[in-house]
Amino acid sequence: MSVPKVVILGAGYGGLMTAKGLAKELGYNEAEITLVNENKYHYITTKLHEPAAGTAHPDHARVSIPSVINTKRINFIQDRVSAIKLNEQEVQLENGEPLKYDYLVIGLGSAPETFGIKGLLENAFFIRNINSVRQIREHMEYMFSRYASEKKEELITIVVGGAGFTGIEYVGELVDRMPELCHDYDVPMEKVRIVNVEAAPTVLPGFDKELVDYAVKYLEGKGVEFLVNTPIEECTKEGVILKGGQEIKAATVVWTGGVRGNKLVEESGIETMRGRVKVDEQLRAPGYENVFILGDSSLVFNGERPYPPTAQISTQQGQYLGKQLAKVIRGGQITEPFVYKPKGTVASLGRREAIGVVGNKKMTGGSAAFMKKVIDLRWLFLLGGVGLALRKGKL
Amino acid sequence: MSVPKVVILGAGYGGLMTAKGLAKELGYNEAEITLVNENKYHYITTKLHEPAAGTAHPDHARVSIPSVINTKRINFIQDRVSAIKLNEQEVQLENGEPLKYDYLVIGLGSAPETFGIKGLLENAFFIRNINSVRQIREHMEYMFSRYASEKKEELITIVVGGAGFTGIEYVGELVDRMPELCHDYDVPMEKVRIVNVEAAPTVLPGFDKELVDYAVKYLEGKGVEFLVNTPIEECTKEGVILKGGQEIKAATVVWTGGVRGNKLVEESGIETMRGRVKVDEQLRAPGYENVFILGDSSLVFNGERPYPPTAQISTQQGQYLGKQLAKVIRGGQITEPFVYKPKGTVASLGRREAIGVVGNKKMTGGSAAFMKKVIDLRWLFLLGGVGLALRKGKL
Numbered sequence: 001m002s003v004p005k006v007v008i009l010g011a012g013y014g015g016l017m018t019a020k021g022l023a024k025e026l027g028y029n030e031a032e033i034t035l036v037n038e039n040k041y042h043y044i045t046t047k048l049h050e051p052a053a054g055t056a057h058p059d060h061a062r063v064s065i066p067s068v069i070n071t072k073r074i075n076f077i078q079d080r081v082s083a084i085k086l087n088e089q090e091v092q093l094e095n096g097e098p099l100k101y102d103y104l105v106i107g108l109g110s111a112p113e114t115f116g117i118k119g120l121l122e123n124a125f126f127i128r129n130i131n132s133v134r135q136i137r138e139h140m141e142y143m144f145s146r147y148a149s150e151k152k153e154e155l156i157t158i159v160v161g162g163a164g165f166t167g168i169e170y171v172g173e174l175v176d177r178m179p180e181l182c183h184d185y186d187v188p189m190e191k192v193r194i195v196n197v198e199a200a201p202t203v204l205p206g207f208d209k210e211l212v213d214y215a216v217k218y219l220e221g222k223g224v225e226f227l228v229n230t231p232i233e234e235c236t237k238e239g240v241i242l243k244g245g246q247e248i249k250a251a252t253v254v255w256t257g258g259v260r261g262n263k264l265v266e267e268s269g270i271e272t273m274r275g276r277v278k279v280d281e282q283l284r285a286p287g288y289e290n291v292f293i294l295g296d297s298s299l300v301f302n303g304e305r306p307y308p309p310t311a312q313i314s315t316q317q318g319q320y321l322g323k324q325l326a327k328v329i330r331g332g333q334i335t336e337p338f339v340y341k342p343k344g345t346v347a348s349l350g351r352r353e354a355i356g357v358v359g360n361k362k363m364t365g366g367s368a369a370f371m372k373k374v375i376d377l378r379w380l381f382l383l384g385g386v387g388l389a390l391r392k393g394k395l
Numbered sequence: 396m397s398v399p400k401v402v403i404l405g406a407g408y409g410g411l412m413t414a415k416g417l418a419k420e421l422g423y424n425e426a427e428i429t430l431v432n433e434n435k436y437h438y439i440t441t442k443l444h445e446p447a448a449g450t451a452h453p454d455h456a457r458v459s460i461p462s463v464i465n466t467k468r469i470n471f472i473q474d475r476v477s478a479i480k481l482n483e484q485e486v487q488l489e490n491g492e493p494l495k496y497d498y499l500v501i502g503l504g505s506a507p508e509t510f511g512i513k514g515l516l517e518n519a520f521f522i523r524n525i526n527s528v529r530q531i532r533e534h535m536e537y538m539f540s541r542y543a544s545e546k547k548e549e550l551i552t553i554v555v556g557g558a559g560f561t562g563i564e565y566v567g568e569l570v571d572r573m574p575e576l577c578h579d580y581d582v583p584m585e586k587v588r589i590v591n592v593e594a595a596p597t598v599l600p601g602f603d604k605e606l607v608d609y610a611v612k613y614l615e616g617k618g619v620e621f622l623v624n625t626p627i628e629e630c631t632k633e634g635v636i637l638k639g640g641q642e643i644k645a646a647t648v649v650w651t652g653g654v655r656g657n658k659l660v661e662e663s664g665i666e667t668m669r670g671r672v673k674v675d676e677q678l679r680a681p682g683y684e685n686v687f688i689l690g691d692s693s694l695v696f697n698g699e700r701p702y703p704p705t706a707q708i709s710t711q712q713g714q715y716l717g718k719q720l721a722k723v724i725r726g727g728q729i730t731e732p733f734v735y736k737p738k739g740t741v742a743s744l745g746r747r748e749a750i751g752v753v754g755n756k757k758m759t760g761g762s763a764a765f766m767k768k769v770i771d772l773r774w775l776f777l778l779g780g781v782g783l784a785l786r787k788g789k790l
Contacts, residue, residue, distance in 0.1 A: 135541055137540070184453070
C-alpha cells in the first residue's frame with residue numbers, strides 16, 4: 001500500500017514550517033514528505049538587508065536546510081522547479097525526475113514588481129536572496145574602490161527605490177556601514193549620497209505617522225535624502241530618471257519597491273493577481289482541493305485589502321498548514337480557517353535603532369532594536385531550536 | 396640668509412629614506428626639506444599582492460607618512476606633481492603653489508609597461524598602488540558574487556599576465572584566498588581558473604631553475620595553469636587573446652608584465668629609456684648636477700644589464716642619497732659612488748610558502764616564507780622603528 005505523497009515547493013518560512021509540522025504530526029508511513037528548494041539553504045528574508053549593505057556576512061542570513069529538518073522523515077531535494085502541472089499532479093524539475101504528488105504545497109516566494117518601470121530589471125539590483133544581496137554589496141564596494149582614483153561622485157551615490165520596510169531597513173544598514181566603508185576606500189563621508197526615492201506621499205506608507213517621522217528624522221540626521229511623491233520613470237546604466245525628467249546619477253540602484261508572486265504559479269494556470277493567488281480560508285488554490293499556497297504567492301485578505309507579504313504571515317500559514325494537512329492526510333478534514341494574528345511590526349534602522357508597533361505599544365530606539373533582534377531569534381528557535389539560535393543569533 | 400631648498404618628489408622607498416636620512420644628518424637651519432606625495436600614505440609595494448587578492452586589508456600595505464617622518468624637519472605636502480621644470484628649478488603641483496628647489500630628488504615610481512599590447516590599459520587591472528589593488532579585489536569579488544546566479548565560468552576565471560615576481564606572488568596569494576572566497580560566494584572551487592600567462596620561456600625569468608620548478612610545482616598543485624612562451628596579443632572586455640588566436644574568457648585580467656618610468660620624468664626633458672634614466676654613479680640625472688633620480692625611474696647598471704627595479708635597490712639608493720646629499724648641502728662633495736649590494740630575493744607563494752635566495756643559500760617552503768616576513772619587517776623598522784613593526788608587521 002502506498003502512502004500519500006506530499007510535495008512542498010520552496011523552503012521559505014511557509015514551506016519549512018509546513019514540512020516540519022507534518023513531520024512532527026504524522027507517524028512513520030503515514031505520508032511521504034518531499035521538500036524541494038533551489039538552494040541547500042533557507043535564507044532569512046528579514047535579514048537580507050544586512051549582507052546587502054555589508055554589515056553582516058551572508059552566512060548570518062541563511063541556514064542549511066538539512067541541519068534543521070529531520071531528513072529521515074523529509075526527503076529534501078535541491079533542485080529548481082521548472083513547471084507545475086496541476087492536471088497531471090506533477091512537478092517538473094530542472095535536473096531531476098518529475099515528482100508526482102497527492103498534495104501540493106506551493107511556497108515559492110516572490111519576484112520583484114517593477115510596475116513597468118523601464119530599465120529596472122536590467123540595471124537595478126534587488127534585495128531578493130543570498131545571491132542578489134552578495135552582488136549588491138560587491139558591486140557597491142567595487143564602485144567605492146574606484147572613487148579614489150576616478151573621483152566621480154556617481155560612484156559613491158546609492159539610489160534606493162522604494163521606502164517600504166525593505167527600503168528603510170536597507171538604508172538604515174547602509175548608514176551604519178558608511179564610516180567603515182569610507183575609511184576602507186578613502187572616500188570622504190560627506191561626498192557619499194544615499195537617496196531614497198518613493199512614489200507614495202510618505203515613507204513607510206500605512207505605518208504609524210509618529211514612528212515614520214522618527215525614522216525619517218533619524219536617517220536624515222545621518223545624511224540620507226528622501227524624495228517622496230517621486231516616481232522613478234526609468235532606470236539606466238547611469239542612474240535613475242525621476243518623473244519630471246530630473247536625473248540622479250548613481251552607480252548603484254537598488255529596487256525595493258514591491259514584489260509580485262512567482263511566475264511558476266501564474267504559468268500553472270491558477271488564477272492570479274500580479275502572480276499572487278487569492279487562496280480560500282484553508283489556503284487552497286481556487287479549484288484545486290489538494291493544492292495549497294503559502295507566503296508571498298498567496299493573498300490573504302484583511303477585509304477589503306490583502307495583508308502585505310511578510311515572513312510573519314508566511315510562518316503562521318506554514319504552522320497552520322502543517323497541523324491541518326496532517327488531519328486531511330489521516331482522512332479527516334480541515335475544520336478551522338486560517339486566521340492571521342499580527343504580532344506586531346518592527347523595522348530596524350541599522351544595528352542600534354528601530355521603530356515598531358508591538359500590540360498597541362509604539363517603540364523607538366534601542367528598545368525597538370532589541371525587539372527586532374528578539375523577533376529574529378524567535379525564528380531561529382522555531383527553525384532549529386536553542387542550538388541554532390545560539391549559533392546564528394545576535395543580541 | 397636663506398638655506399638650501401631640497402625638494403623630494405615621491406614618498407616611496409627611495410624618497411622616504413632620503414628625507415629621513417637628510418633630516419637625521421643635517422642640523423636645524425642647514426636645509427629646508429620638502430617631501431611631496433600624492434597620498435598621505437606610503438604604500439609597501441612588496442605587499443600589494445596581498446590586498447589585491449584580498450588576503451590582507453589594504454591598511455597592512457600602507458603607512459601614514461606624517462607618522463614616520465619628523466614633521467618639524469620635513470615639510471610634507473600632499474599633492475600631485477604636474478610638471479618638473481628643470482630650467483626654472485621648479486616643480487609644479489596640481490593644487491598648490493609651484494615649489495622652487497636647489498636640489499631635486501625624483502622618486503616618482505613607475506607606470507605599467509604594456510609593450511603595446513592592444514586593450515591592456517583599458518581592460519586590465521594593475522598591481523600598482525593602494526587604489527588599484529582595492530579595485531582588483533572588489534572587481535574579482537563582484538564577479539564571484541555573480542557566479543551563483545549567472546553560472547558563467549568566465550566570471551570565476553582570472554588571467555594574470557606576467558610570471559615575474561609580482562605575478563607569481565599574486566598568484567600565490569590568490570591560491571590562499573580561494574577556499575574562503577569560494578565558500579563566501581558558493582562557487583565550486585574546481586570550477587575556478589587561475590591562468591598565469593608569460594611571454595618568456597619560463598616562469599620567473601632569470602631566477603634559479605630549481606626554485607622556479609619548486610614554485611611551479613607548488614602552484615600547479617593548487618590548480619594554477621601556467622602558459623609560458625605565450626605572449627598576449629590583445630586584452631578585451633571578455634578576456635585575453637593569445638598569440639596564435641586562442642582566446643581565454645576571463646572577467647578579471649591582471650597585468651604584472653612590467654613597469655616603465657614615470658612619464659613626468661620623460662616630460663621633463665631628461666633623456667630616458669622607457670621612461671627610466673641612466674643615472675651616474677652618484678644617482679644624478681645626466682646634465683643636471685642638482686637633480687637626483689631614485690627607484691623605478693632610475694637605471695643602475697650591473698655590467699651590461701640594469702638591475703631590475705625593486706624596493707631593495709630603491710631603499711639603498713635613498714639611504715645612500717640621504718647621507719651623500721647632506722655632505723653636498725654642507726658645501727662638500729660626494730666622494731663614494733652608489734654601489735648596490737643585493738641582499739637576496741624572496742618571492743612569497745601565499746602565506747606559508749615561498750622561494751628565495753639569500754646570500755648563496757636557496758630556500759623554499761616555510762623557512763623562505765619566514766624570511767620574506769623578516770624582510771617586510773625590516774622595512775617597517777627602517778620606516779618607523781619597533782612601534783610600527785609591531786603595529787603593522789606579522790610573522
